[in-house]
Amino acid sequence: MNLRKLAIAASVSAIGLSAALVSPAATAAEEQFFPVLAYRTGAYAPNGAPWANGFVDYMKLANVRGGVNGVKMIWEECETAYATDRGVECYERLKAKHGGATAVQPLSTGITFALTEKAPVDKIPVITAGYGRSESQNGAVFGWNFPLVGTYWSGADVLVQHIAKKEGGFDKLKGKKIALVYHDSPYGKEPIALLQERGKMHGFDVSLLPVAHPGVEQKATWLQIRQNKPDYVFLWGWGVMNSTAIKEAQATGYPREKMYGVWWSGAEPDVKDVGEGAKGYSALAMQHGAEPNSKVIKEVLASLHAKGQGTGPKEEVGQVLYMRGLISAMVQTEAVRVAQGRYGKGKRITGEQMRWGLENLNLDQKTLDALGFAGVMRPVHTTCIDHMGSGFARIHTWDGKKWNFSSDWYEADQKVLRPMVMLASAKYASEKKITPRTPEDCKK
Amino acid sequence: MAFFIETLLGGLMSGMLYSLVALGFVLIYKASGVFNFAQGAMVLFAALSMARFSEWIPEWLGMDNLFMANLLAIVVSALVMLAVAWLIEYLVLRHLVNQEGATLLMATLGIGYFLDGVGQTIFGSDIYKIDVGMPKEPVMMLESVFEGGILINKEDFVAAFIAAMLVLALTIFFQKTATGRALRAVADDHQAAQSIGIPLGRIWVIVWCVAGLTALVAGIIWGSKLGAQFSLSTVALRALPVVILGGLTSVPGAILGGLIIGVGEKLSEVYLGPYVGGGIEIWFAYMLALVFLLFRPQGLFGEKIIDRV
CATH class of the missing domain: 3.40.50.2300 (Response regulator)
Structure with a gap:
């Protein structure tokens, strides 16, 4: 065997071996994939980068904690530069990877607008914690949008x-x-x-x-x-x-x-x-x-940054946008846990199952405290109809x-918000010919 | 009336700052016939360099003197910009002598993207502070003439003064020095200039160096105003209507063009904006420049191009 043949044989063996080690069948049951649509370049990078660092750090922390009932979080980052076209391109590129995206968080209202019509087709929830369309609080019409924790x-x-x-x-x-x-x-x-x-x-x-x-x-x-x-x-x-x-x-x-x-x-x-x-x-x-003194931040510093496994600069950990990213990842991780409770603990869930998890999120104060978020945030309780879950702010x-x-x-004040949400979402449903979900649909 | 004067003055001072960036375009075009799309990226690169070195130098040298730190940062950033200029000439332009204008334009586009990316890779993509002691608080004037007085932004005023001094220096350089005349000769015709012994390579290095230093001044002033961050590269887009209006080959044109655009966009935003939903100043500047082109295609002071058959 000459050198060329030897090289080819070695390459083929290596590909075969790695395919056997990382085949979808072998990993699908243990890993939950999340695309990370981030912007670390361009005009909005100073604000986009800390969010992405917090987001990724929480997924790392969740894995350090043992994943969700053993299921590890995996992710792939794609640079959108806060441009809607690039955001959609990232979504399209990543949505089917690693057995399919569980949920997507675009960190851009423009990209959210573009993905709102794609999400129901692909059955991938779009989580927009603190941004996106305000009327998407109405889960009856916006079945796949989740403006968790707050809307504009x-x-x-x-x-x-x-x-x-x-x-x-x-x-x-x-x-x-x-x-x-x-x-x-x-x-x-x-x-x-x-x-x-x-x-x-x-x-x-x-x-x-x-x-x-x-x-x-x-x-x-x-x-x-x-x-x-x-x-x-x-x-x-x-x-x-x-x-x-x-x-x-x-x-x-x-x-x-x-x-x-x-x-x-x-x-x-x-x-x-x-x-x-x-x-x-x-x-x-x-x-x-x-929230530099919160329990979760101390854990991030000790478990990740102290071991050289943190994302981004250490000084940024606990700052406002880092916290926003961290919380955005926490709510999606907890939704996976809720979904596993129904569809099988320790099993990988689909986008559709993730939607159920997001619609039945019940983060009470005890749970938040246990996760290290005491004093950081208040309870979040979503339903099939209310995709926001809470509207607290300071x-x-x-x-x-x-x-x-x-x-x-x-x-x-929901007395002010609710009529506006209902009116705007009804208009959207009429324009897009969407039949709002009924309480019966919600049980499915 | 006082508000109109405030808007007018605000526009004039913004216009001077646009002129500062427009000068970079004019210098390169005047000397090499190249429309340098990398000018905005050079401003960003220079600003990032200034901001980071003024932060790093005190750390490295253990000093606590802001003036000295800024002075050293300016010197280092000037050297950086000279190195950038030399590299652009050595690695790109030298290989494109006597090529079509469109080829050179595309090359500068590429240089622009490269500088945008590499600048952020080396210096970071955060918003960095440039503190050269520019006054930030406003000052009220003519309070006895107008009720409430007229507000002047001291920072803009100082910036406009620096820009005016730079323009004066460049005008003298181009008109009164042998190098300036050689630069103009190269702009007229590369081959003819070479045939009479003007070293094209050296001239291009000089002009890119001058443009680099102009970018540094613009970067320091704009960076002090807005922070050194990526959006500074888009400031060059604000200077495009200025050079269209003023003429690509005229330093005074860049100034007058800047002033017209600055005043035009501020007055349009304040007085027309409310009728059309606001946010019109960016496209209004381009529209103003286009309307102007209909009547004077070469710009205010641009040289009229006559091709004889």
């Missing part, structure tokens, strides 16, 4: 509740002016309907100020704010748009104490290079804030060096 409508509602409390009651909002500075994209436009609805209810005026991607040019926007002198500015930005907005507020002398960001505008990358200039700026905390304020909680817990 719940966030905007909490912001209005907070300023009403500051002013001394909802009746004191009459005649007030609120300016919404928003990313001119599906994401940025989401809170408009809720704010206008609340504006009609309480008599305040909402002015809309869109900012074009990526949001680095806002001078004209802030000159308009200086002219109109709104009582409050709500910021619905992402990436560099957030820090630019705060810098422009400083440059035009608008008080940061009257600025409130959504939870995607309230993390360390949004304020750290503004430093003292951002002092007094507040934002929604989607339940959690920066406010945190930047003191020039770190985020501190500056309010107690609020809960979005």
Whole structure:
């Protein structure tokens, strides 16, 4: 046998051996695959990377803890650069890998819009913790979307509740002016309907100020704010748009104490290079804030980063967006556990079974405490009809060096949200010719 | 009236900053006939270099002096940009002498993507602070004339002044020095310039070095304003209508074009925006440039191209 034949024989043997060792049949029963649609490059990388690091770290932690009844989490990362087309491409590339994706978390409202029609066909749940379409809370129409823990409508509602409390009651909002500075994209436009609805209810005026991607040019926007002198500015930005907005507020002398960001505008990358200039700026905390002292973070540091197995820089662990990624992975892991409870412990579940798990999630305080999330978040309880599960939030304020909680817990008012959700989802169902699921369908 | 003046001044100062980036386009085009699509990437690369070295140098040297740290970071970043310029000439442009303009344009596109990627790989993709002591708080003027006064952004004002000084220096360089004249000769005709003994390679290195240093100034100013981060590369897109309007071969054109675009987009956003839903300033700048092209295709100060048959 000459050298060439020997090389070919060795290659064939190696392929055969590895196929035998990692065949789908051998691994399918023990591994649960999750695509990770991340963005570590481009204009939104400073915010996308910590989320992805937290997300991946929790899956690693779940595996260190022994997986879900022995089933290990596996994942593959795909770079979307926050572009809808690339996000859809990533989804298509990964959805059938490793026996099929269990669920997908796009971290982009634009990509979520694009995947909303694909998910029912592929039977893959789309989890959008704290983003996506607000009306997708209605599981009867949006059977595969899960805006767990909060939607933009719940966030905007909490912001209005907070300023009403500051002013001394909802009746004191009459005649007030609120300016919404928003990313001119599906994401940025989401809170408009809720704010206008609340504006009609309480008599305040909402002015809309869109900012074009990526949001680095806002001078004209802030000159308009200086002219109109709104009582409050709500910021619905992402990436560099957030820090630019705060810098422009400083440059035009608008008080940061009257600025409130959504939870995607309230993390360390949004304020750290503004430093003292951002002092007094507040934002929604989607339940959690920066949680460096939480039990789960101490476990991540000890089990992963101390052993050189962590994802991303150690200093970032426990920061706001890292926590968001961590919690996003935790809720999906717990949904796998719930689904296994019905379809077989220690077995790999399908996307359809995962949907059942997500619709029957019951993360009570005891469970959350046991997972290391005591003080970080409140219970989440989903149903077939309610895909959000909870609408709690707090406010945190930047003191020039770190985020501190500056309010107690609020809960979005379902009396306001529910009619809007029902109306918008009915319109969607009519446009897309969707027959809403009945309570009987939910039992299946 | 006060608000109109504020908007106008805001536009003029933004315009000066656009001019700073537009200058990079003009310099390269003027000297080599290449439309350098990598200019935005060079601004980003320079800003990232400045931000990270001003952070790393104090750590390495154990110093606590912000001024010295910034000074050293500027020197190191200038050397980095000179090295980048030399590498671009040595590895890419040298091999494309006398090629079609479209070929050179595509080469700069490639260089742009490469610099975007490699810059973030070396320096990171976070938002980094550049603190060169630019004033951040606004100042109120003419309070006795207008109710509430007129707000001036001191940072923009200082930036506009630096940009104006740079333009002045470059104009003198191009008009009054032998190297400047050689650069213009190369731009007119590569082959003719070579035939009279102008060393094309050296001239291209010089012009890319000057463009690199201009990118560093732009990167420091824009980075101080917005933070050193990926979006700085898109600032170059804001400078495109400026060079269309001002003319690709004119330094004064880049300035005037910048001012017109800056004022045009701010006034349009503030006064027309509310009627059409807002967010119009980016496309309005392009529309303004296109309308202008209909009447003056070579731009304000661009050289009219006449082909004789």
